[in-house]
Amino acid sequence: MFDAVRETEKIITFIRDYYEKNHLKGAVLGISGGKDSGVVAGLMCKALGSENVVGITLPCHSKEADAADAKLVAEKFGFEFLNIDLTDVYDSFKVQVGKLGEFTDEETKNSDINIKPRFRMASVYYMAALLSATRGGTYIVPGTSNACELYVGYFTKGGDSVYDIAPIYGLTVEEVIQVGEVIGVPEKVLYRTPDDGISGLSDEDKLGVRYSDIARVINGEEVGEEAEKKIEELHRKAAHKFHTPVYRK
Amino acid sequence: MFDAVRETEKIITFIRDYYEKNHLKGAVLGISGGKDSGVVAGLMCKALGSENVVGITLPCHSKEADAADAKLVAEKFGFEFLNIDLTDVYDSFKVQVGKLGEFTDEETKNSDINIKPRFRMASVYYMAALLSATRGGTYIVPGTSNACELYVGYFTKGGDSVYDIAPIYGLTVEEVIQVGEVIGVPEKVLYRTPDDGISGLSDEDKLGVRYSDIARVINGEEVGEEAEKKIEELHRKAAHKFHTPVYRK
Numbered sequence: 135m136f137d138a139v140r141e142t143e144k145i146i147t148f149i150r151d152y153y154e155k156n157h158l159k160g161a162v163l164g165i166s167g168g169k170d171s172g173v174v175a176g177l178m179c180k181a182l183g184s185e186n187v188v189g190i191t192l193p194c195h196s197k198e199a200d201a202a203d204a205k206l207v208a209e210k211f212g213f214e215f216l217n218i219d220l221t222d223v224y225d226s227f228k229v230q231v232g233k234l235g236e237f238t239d240e241e242t243k244n245s246d247i248n249i250k251p252r253f254r255m256a257s258v259y260y261m262a263a264l265l266s267a268t269r270g271g272t273y274i275v276p277g278t279s280n281a282c283e284l285y286v287g288y289f290t291k292g293g294d295s296v297y298d299i300a301p302i303y304g305l306t307v308e309e310v311i312q313v314g315e316v317i318g319v320p321e322k323v324l325y326r327t328p329d330d331g332i333s334g335l336s337d338e339d340k341l342g343v344r345y346s347d348i349a350r351v352i353n354g355e356e357v358g359e360e361a362e363k364k365i366e367e368l369h370r371k372a373a374h375k376f377h378t379p380v381y382r383k
Numbered sequence: 384m385f386d387a388v389r390e391t392e393k394i395i396t397f398i399r400d401y402y403e404k405n406h407l408k409g410a411v412l413g414i415s416g417g418k419d420s421g422v423v424a425g426l427m428c429k430a431l432g433s434e435n436v437v438g439i440t441l442p443c444h445s446k447e448a449d450a451a452d453a454k455l456v457a458e459k460f461g462f463e464f465l466n467i468d469l470t471d472v473y474d475s476f477k478v479q480v481g482k483l484g485e486f487t488d489e490e491t492k493n494s495d496i497n498i499k500p501r502f503r504m505a506s507v508y509y510m511a512a513l514l515s516a517t518r519g520g521t522y523i524v525p526g527t528s529n530a531c532e533l534y535v536g537y538f539t540k541g542g543d544s545v546y547d548i549a550p551i552y553g554l555t556v557e558e559v560i561q562v563g564e565v566i567g568v569p570e571k572v573l574y575r576t577p578d579d580g581i582s583g584l585s586d587e588d589k590l591g592v593r594y595s596d597i598a599r600v601i602n603g604e605e606v607g608e609e610a611e612k613k614i615e616e617l618h619r620k621a622a623h624k625f626h627t628p629v630y631r632k
Contacts, residue, residue: 136632141632144630145630148628148630152628156623216483218479218480218483219479220476220479222475222478222479223472223475223476223479225475226471226472226474226475227469227472227506227509229471230467230468230469230471230472231467231509231513234465234467237513237517240516241513241516241517242513242516243516244512244513244515244516245508245509245510245512245513245516248508248509248512249505249508249509252501252504252505252508253502253505255501255541256498256501256502256505256541257476259494259497259498259501259540259541260476260480260494260497260498261494263493263494263497264480264486264490264491264493264494266493267489267490267491267492267493267494268486268490277627291508291545292504292505292508292541292545296540296541296545297627298623298627298628299627299628299629300627300628300629300630301630302630303629303630303631304629304630304631304632305630305632374405374547378526378546378547378548378549379397379401379547379548379549380548380549380552380553381393381394381397381549381550381551381552381553381554382552382553383385383390383553383554
């Protein structure tokens with residue numbers, strides 16, 4: 135049985151211990167307006183004090199509603215809130231790609247979807263180094279992936295997979311929500327149907343499986359045969375995201 | 384004793400086996416004009432045929448000489464050679480950062496240096512997905528880090544540390560050069576003093592240690608006390624780039 139109050143305390147201690155041991159100061163993270171970044175931002179504030187946490191919205195041809203939901207999180211926990219609009223950066227990149235040839239939207243679809251989290255990662259790390267330089271002390275980047283997303287490889291390698299500490303790495307989606315309830319993440323953010331803010335589909339529609347079923351598989355519980363097959367197939371196909379083949383003498 | 388001819392064959396087999404096992408088609412990589420990307424590009428061509436390798440120069444306020452040296456590699460091995468100029472993308476990003484405040488060059492120095500390899504990684508992965516979509520078959524991204532760079536953490540997390548296969552991961556700088564001699568990497572590229580093309584300093588000056596001394600430490604051989612201390616300190620400080628703290632229940 136998941137004890138949300140106890141786990142929340144343990145995560146906060148885990149964060150605080152790592153910061154103390156390594157003489158770190160602050161955290162910089164992208165705030166999407168979804169539950170994962172909302173919960174992680176809240177946990178970082180509880181662990182470090184909200185004065186040491188900086189959240190960034192990183193719109194890139196995005197819906198304005200996302201930024202509004204992100205703002206709810208910043209207001210709730212009282213951390214500094216910045217905006218870096220990546221729309222021009224993305225458009226500027228697409229101009230360069232256009233010089234290589236004419237491509238259809240279908241052909242560039244996967245490329246277009248995945249470059250956004252990569253630009254976001256680059257931007258968040260840019261700000262982490264800049265705040266470390268201007269404010270003194272080291273700012274690092276917490277990741278916002280949860281155990282269900284990780285199990286099926288639902289992340290962009292080199293994008294949201296790059297981080298310096300992973301506070302909800304071991305929690306299923308349901309457990310992340312329970313922790314969010316304990317620390318008071320705004321309901322609108324916590325119960326929003328998760329989507330990537332890019333493709334227009336919900337995460338579950340895109341994956342073709344339910345997060346609750348992934349959680350069952352992770353916990354060794356029964357799920358329907360079809361769901362299990364699909365989940366294990368996603369898990370197997372994602373293996374390359376975790377294990378890079380390296381040549382050794 | 385390092386047998387360069389034999390190791391070269393073994394690396395080529397390692398690459399070919401991974402591609403066959405995973406039904407992959409091609410490779411896309413950034414070509415800097417330095418020895419590491421030159422050697423890896425050559426190895427990929429030997430393993431897959433040069434028709435399945437695409438090299439990209441990714442200038443970003445860069446010296447023109449780098450692109451000329453990169454072209455030498457492409458001509459030698461006969462692979463397709465593209466250019467994506469990131470100067471406008473970078474400038475566009477800096478405009479957005481400028482909206483957050485006024486920062487000195489000294490304050491943005493670390494941020495500016497490290498965002499370039501991150502943008503390069505994002506660009507190479509963009510092209511890998513685009514070529515997979517337009518040409519059929521899966522293109523992946525080989526990494527170009529060598530054992531000496533890895534040992535002291537001389538790479539950008541989320542930049543040149545993101546790749547799908549690592550052909551020279553286990554080779555010291557001297558061994559990379561020997562493999563380059565076996566496959567015929569152009570001398571101008573192979574013996575060029577390595578630098579990041581960004582800071583204006585050679586890698587060894589920037590690190591404050593010699594690659595030959597790092598190789599000795601890796602191989603368990605004697606080096607001077609001062610060099611060993613410096614190298615082990617760099618190694619220790621780079622630990623966070625390899626081990627990310629994750630919370631598990």
